[in-house]
Amino acid sequence: MATTTQTAHSKVVAILQSQIGTGLPTPLATIYSYHNVANMLLDAITVEPVANMPVVSDGGFGSSQFIDNHEITISVRVHTSYTGGIEDLVSTMDLLDRVMTAMKTSMDLGDRYKFMRFAAEQVNVTFDGSQSVGGEVIIIIHKVEGYAN
Amino acid sequence: MADTKETLLDSLVTLLGGIPSVTCTRQLKTPINSRAAAPYIGVLASTEEKLVEDYTHVRWGMTVDLILVTLGSGIESLIVDVKDVIEGGTLPIGALQMSLVGQEPVNFITDDDYSSSRIVIDILYVAIRGSN
Numbered sequence: 001m002a003t004t005t006q007t008a009h010s011k012v013v014a015i016l017q018s019q020i021g022t023g024l025p026t027p028l029a030t031i032y033s034y035h036n037v038a039n040m041l042l043d044a045i046t047v048e049p050v051a052n053m054p055v056v057s058d059g060g061f062g063s064s065q066f067i068d069n070h071e072i073t074i075s076v077r078v079h080t081s082y083t084g085g086i087e088d089l090v091s092t093m094d095l096l097d098r099v100m101t102a103m104k105t106s107m108d109l110g111d112r113y114k115f116m117r118f119a120a121e122q123v124n125v126t127f128d129g130s131q132s133v134g135g136e137v138i139i140i141i142h143k144v145e146g147y148a149n
Numbered sequence: 150m151a152d153t154k155e156t157l158l159d160s161l162v163t164l165l166g167g168i169p170s171v172t173c174t175r176q177l178k179t180p181i182n183s184r185a186a187a188p189y190i191g192v193l194a195s196t197e198e199k200l201v202e203d204y205t206h207v208r209w210g211m212t213v214d215l216i217l218v219t220l221g222s223g224i225e226s227l228i229v230d231v232k233d234v235i236e237g238g239t240l241p242i243g244a245l246q247m248s249l250v251g252q253e254p255v256n257f258i259t260d261d262d263y264s265s266s267r268i269v270i271d272i273l274y275v276a277i278r279g280s281n
Contacts (some may be wrong), residue, residue, distance in 0.1 A: 039275045050248065051276035081274055082246050084210075085201075131200045134191075 006051045008072040008141045009033065011109045013047050016076070019098050026080070026091050028098075035077055036129040043091055045099065046080045046130070055142070069145030073119065076139055079132040092123050092135045099137060112144045153243045153276035154211065158194060159211070160241030161272075165190050168230045184263045185216045188227050189268050191216035200273070208245070215268040224255055224264040235270050245273040 002010070021027050029041040035048045051073040078089040078095035100116055100118060107115050119138035127135050158175060166173035170188060176190035177183070192212040201208040219227050235247050251269035 004164075036201055036203060037210040038201045038203045040208070084248060084250075084271060084273075106191070115229055129201070131210075 003052075004070045004081075004143045005049045005072055007111070008109070008113055009047065009049045009074060011113055012074050012076065012103075012139060014142070015102055015106045015109070016045055016099060019045070019095075019102055020099060023091065024094050026088070028095060032065065035068065035075070035127065038129065038133065040079060040082075042079060042081065042132075043088075043095060044146065045095065046077045046079065048074050048075050048077075049073070050138070070143040071116075072141045074139045075142060076135060077125075077127065077130075077134055077136045079127070079130065079134040081132045081133045082103065083126060083133060085133070086125065087133050089124060091134075094123065096123065096135045096137055103139060114142045114144060116140045116142050153280055154197075154209070155272060157241045157243045157274050158192060158213070159255075159270065160233075162192055162239055163235055164170070164241060165192065165215070165231065168227070168234065169249050170232075171227070177216060184220075186218075187263060188219040188223060189217070190231065191218075193199070202278070205278060207278055208273060211272045211274065212250070213270050213272055215267045215270065217268065219264055221264060223228070223260055224266055228252070228255075228266060228268065231268055235268075241272075243274045243276065245275060247272050 016031055019028050026043050028043050029042055031045045035046045053071045053073045054069060076099050078092055080091040103115050119139050119140050121137045123135040125136055162173045162175055171190055172186040173190040175192055177193055183189045194211055195214050196212045198210045198212045199207055217227050235249050248271050250271050253267040255266045
């Protein structure tokens with residue numbers, strides 16, 4: 001059975017699949033499920049889980065504690081050039097915008113997985129591991145498990 | 150299975166050999182023979198670096214020297230033709246990116262009226278792990 005991390009990861013990948021072929025001025029070629037892809041086609045999106053933390057929220061007086069049992073942090077990177085190539089800031093911004101729009105229009109990921117917020121966004125980043133240049137946005141997802149009592 | 154690097158370099162030779170009247174070879178000709186074949190381009194792979202490795206593939210960065218020899222001042226137009234191929238041409242099989250990284254000053258008109266230059270290019274290419 002897939003772990004919460006794996007499930008959240010695959011749900012984000014599935015949502016972003018709809019963006020393949022879109023993007024200006026160059027279309028998104030493909031999506032990879034890990035960052036450091038040797039045979040990377042451009043433009044690409046890579047999705048990789050970063051962390052999975054247990055979270056307990058206080059529901060307030062008279063109500064039960066609400067357990068968001070997992071807060072899953074997922075890194076989404078857009079890659080628009082290889083290191084040493086021409087940096088394409090327009091494509092980077094466009095793809096990041098598409099990623100964020102796709103996530104915001106899919107708040108409910110199903111199976112009690114909820115997209116909560118973006119934690120950070122940065123552009124014009126050189127990714128040493130994948131020898132590429134682009135941008136990154138961090139996505140926070142909660143898996144709502146239920147009530148403590 | 151064909152070696153990706155060798156296939157790529159052979160493709161590059163074909164690509165550069167497509168410049169009108171140019172002779173292009175993988176193994177650098179001797180000075181006398183390269184002048185006899187002018188306009189001539191010798192393709193020399195100099196260094197390689199493993200850039201990214203995953204479960205299935207390796208992305209390599211390879212530096213290639215192109216030795217250009219022509220008769221007289223024809224070297225300038227040959228340099229332009231080579232740059233056009235590198236920057237605007239179809240990528241050889243296996244290559245993800247070709248980019249010009251350097252050019253040595255032209256060695257103009259030697260005693261026998263031949264000129265030469267060296268152009269350095271970087272090629273990113275992908276090979277299946279273990280095949281280079």
